[in-house]
Amino acid sequence: MPEAASLPVDDPRPPRKLYRSSDGRWLGGVARGLAGHLGLPVIWVRLVFVGLFMANGLGALLYAAFWFFVPLGIGGVGDHKPPLVATEASPGGRRRLVARKPDRGQILALLLMVIVSMVFVSSVNLGSAAKAYLVPAVLVAAGVALVWRQADNARRARWVEVGRRRRTLTLLRAAGGVLLVTAGVSAIFVLQGSAAHLGAVLQAALAVLVGITLLAGPYLVRMTQDLSEERLMRIRAQERAEVAAHVHDSVLHTLTLIQRNADNANEVRRLARAQERDLRTWLYKPEGTGKDEADEPDTVAEAVRRNAAEVEDKHGVPIEVVVVGDCPLDERTSAQMQAAREAMVNAAKYGGEGGAVQVYAEVEGRTVFVSVRDRGPGFDMDSIPADRMGVRESIIGRMERNGGTARLRAVPGGGTEVELEMERAEKTS
Amino acid sequence: MSDATEANGTTGADAGGRHVRVVLVDDHRMFRAGVQAEIGQTAETGVEVVGEAADVDQAVTVITATRPEVVLLDVHLPGGGGVEVLRRCAALTADAEQPVRFLALSVSDAAEDVIGVIRGGARGYVTKTITGTDLVDSIFRVQEGDAVFSPRLAGFVLDAFASTDAPPVDEDLDRLTQREREVLRLIARGYAYKEIAKQLFISVKTVESHVSAVLRKLQLSNRHELTRWATARRLV
Numbered sequence: 001m002p003e004a005a006s007l008p009v010d011d012p013r014p015p016r017k018l019y020r021s022s023d024g025r026w027l028g029g030v031a032r033g034l035a036g037h038l039g040l041p042v043i044w045v046r047l048v049f050v051g052l053f054m055a056n057g058l059g060a061l062l063y064a065a066f067w068f069f070v071p072l073g074i075g076g077v078g079d080h081k082p083p084l085v086a087t088e089a090s091p092g093g094r095r096r097l098v099a100r101k102p103d104r105g106q107i108l109a110l111l112l113m114v115i116v117s118m119v120f121v122s123s124v125n126l127g128s129a130a131k132a133y134l135v136p137a138v139l140v141a142a143g144v145a146l147v148w149r150q151a152d153n154a155r156r157a158r159w160v161e162v163g164r165r166r167r168t169l170t171l172l173r174a175a176g177g178v179l180l181v182t183a184g185v186s187a188i189f190v191l192q193g194s195a196a197h198l199g200a201v202l203q204a205a206l207a208v209l210v211g212i213t214l215l216a217g218p219y220l221v222r223m224t225q226d227l228s229e230e231r232l233m234r235i236r237a238q239e240r241a242e243v244a245a246h247v248h249d250s251v252l253h254t255l256t257l258i259q260r261n262a263d264n265a266n267e268v269r270r271l272a273r274a275q276e277r278d279l280r281t282w283l284y285k286p287e288g289t290g291k292d293e294a295d296e297p298d299t300v301a302e303a304v305r306r307n308a309a310e311v312e313d314k315h316g317v318p319i320e321v322v323v324v325g326d327c328p329l330d331e332r333t334s335a336q337m338q339a340a341r342e343a344m345v346n347a348a349k350y351g352g353e354g355g356a357v358q359v360y361a362e363v364e365g366r367t368v369f370v371s372v373r374d375r376g377p378g379f380d381m382d383s384i385p386a387d388r389m390g391v392r393e394s395i396i397g398r399m400e401r402n403g404g405t406a407r408l409r410a411v412p413g414g415g416t417e418v419e420l421e422m423e424r425a426e427k428t429s
Numbered sequence: 430m431s432d433a434t435e436a437n438g439t440t441g442a443d444a445g446g447r448h449v450r451v452v453l454v455d456d457h458r459m460f461r462a463g464v465q466a467e468i469g470q471t472a473e474t475g476v477e478v479v480g481e482a483a484d485v486d487q488a489v490t491v492i493t494a495t496r497p498e499v500v501l502l503d504v505h506l507p508g509g510g511g512v513e514v515l516r517r518c519a520a521l522t523a524d525a526e527q528p529v530r531f532l533a534l535s536v537s538d539a540a541e542d543v544i545g546v547i548r549g550g551a552r553g554y555v556t557k558t559i560t561g562t563d564l565v566d567s568i569f570r571v572q573e574g575d576a577v578f579s580p581r582l583a584g585f586v587l588d589a590f591a592s593t594d595a596p597p598v599d600e601d602l603d604r605l606t607q608r609e610r611e612v613l614r615l616i617a618r619g620y621a622y623k624e625i626a627k628q629l630f631i632s633v634k635t636v637e638s639h640v641s642a643v644l645r646k647l648q649l650s651n652r653h654e655l656t657r658w659a660t661a662r663r664l665v
């Protein structure tokens with residue numbers, strides 16, 4: 001069955017409210033919405049509608065009622081991403097052609113429906129008087145449908161970003177709808193035999209319209225402006241509330257801790273720095289809330305910053321990080337990051353008195369360079385006993401095992417600098 | 430500088446014969462007070478704070494009225510930010526006789542903020558975590574016409590030039606020389622100018638001139654970008 005892809009998925013949304021489906025729909029999305037709501041294949045629902053349509057057009061009436069009253073929503077049958085709508089669609093290759101442009105498919109369906117109804121109407125023998133009114137009535141209906149569809153699209157644009165160039169299309173549509181309705185209404189007039197007065201009536205109608213526009217226009221413009229302004233304000237207020245919540249949560253908490261630890265300078269400094277860093281990541285990174293510390297970093301810059309933050313927190317020594325460029329982590333650079341972390345720990349432990357530890361990382365082409373520098377007392381490499389593995393194994397050894405180099409400069413009294421250089425692994429990601 | 434000493438007549442001889450008149454521009458009163466307390470002891474530091482401002486309009490008024498030698502400029506200010514102050518004081522900055530020099534003093538971590546003020550004509554950038562002595566030092570260096578870069582700014586500059594390096598439009602102007610790059614890297618690694626000089630076997634003056642060259646290129650590359658932008662749109 002070609003509809004297999006659009007069978008309902010088995011996670012029932014808790015509040016099963018009826019929505020019209022905004023994607024993959026032919027007309028108003030009523031059938032898809034209903035199918036999703038009832039847990040039936042769409043084709044069944046559609047067939048039922050067609051069947052009801054045969055019964056004196058009841059189906060059309062029902063469909064129109066649904067269209068009118070049920071709000072447009074996302075989903076309906078299954079949760080398809082918009083591009084997926086393309087391939088699922090329905091029987092026959094015809095729709096697969098228009099797959100990427102669902103709108104055209106919908107217009108086609110609309111036209112098809114109009115034609116079918118025309119055929120249906122002409123084949124059914126109504127009274128000639130009633131029959132005469134049918135064509136204009138259908139015209140009016142088509143016009144109304146066109147305009148209503150547009151309202152749907154405007155709604156859908158809230159979920160699916162619709163480009164600017166669609167504007168002309170919507171304008172065109174509105175104009176088409178109005179034209180159809182006007183034509184239909186005029187035709188009814190003509191049929192009623194009041195064609196002679198048509199001109200006068202149209203003029204009067206136009207005059208009334210212009211009058212209403214003049215009277216209500218400013219209000220309408222004002223209203224839309226107010227509305228958009230209000231929306232903007234609401235978005236701002238929401239953002240402010242979010243900031244306030246964050247500040248409340250973490251900053252106040254930290255301030256309390258600081259008050260409690262007022263006589264412990266190191267603890268206060270540590271808290272303040274941690275809080276500053278947290279707030280910074282939160283402020284200057286739009287999406288990263290700085291709270292999801294749990295997940296592993298996957299780029300060099302992230303890893304350096306994360307390591308520095310952790311060492312800073314643990315040892316209470318400020319670490320200033322400067323990162324130039326970035327690249328994804330691989331095996332080799334991960335090893336380098338571990339070595340860098342070890343170097344930071346050493347710097348914080350033994351060189352922290354001289355001031356902030358400076359970490360500099362640079363990704364240039366295929367080379368990743370990290371320098372960790374402190375202004376502590378420094379040390380003499382040769383004077384370290386052979387059994388002390390910290391520097392030899394964790395830093396130099398680790399770098400060399402992974403094909404990198406490590407250089408140490410430790411001038412007594414002038415601080416220590418560790419330089420780590422590593423080529424990135426061959427495979428590009 | 431004669432008017433400076435006369436405005437400052439009571440303080441008498443200043444630290445090491447150095448003297449500089451400074452205007453503080455920052456929208457946080459507490460911060461201004463803190464900086465004032467830390468650098469404002471004219472007798473010890475040689476820095477005299479002649480004016481303060483909290484927003485762009487005030488800043489322009491105060492700077493025009495007092496004609497300081499150095500302005501400590503916050504990047505984020507009500508009324509358009511530090512960039513706006515720089516734009517409106519462009520005539521004073523360009524003045525050949527007694528130029529007003531700007532030193533950005535920022536808490537912001539965002540590269541575009543910092544690069545923005547530097548390109549706007551600020552002579553340097555330091556972070557608000559800087560110590561009082563370092564700040565005084567930076568102020569004097571800026572007064573003498575040198576550029577002051579914090580490690581973070583050096584990182585930003587390297588990044589900025591790395592990203593514009595791909596299409597080498599104007600090699601002479603837009604690109605940093607190998608030496609300048611080296612100097613910037615060392616600044617980013619936390620070296621002081623003196624240490625850089627020792628490391629590269631050059632004089633401190635040479636380091637300073639390299640840094641100034643970087644600053645000039647940063648501004649020039651901005652001008653070139655502008656010209657390119659304008660020509661692309663047939664505005665020129």
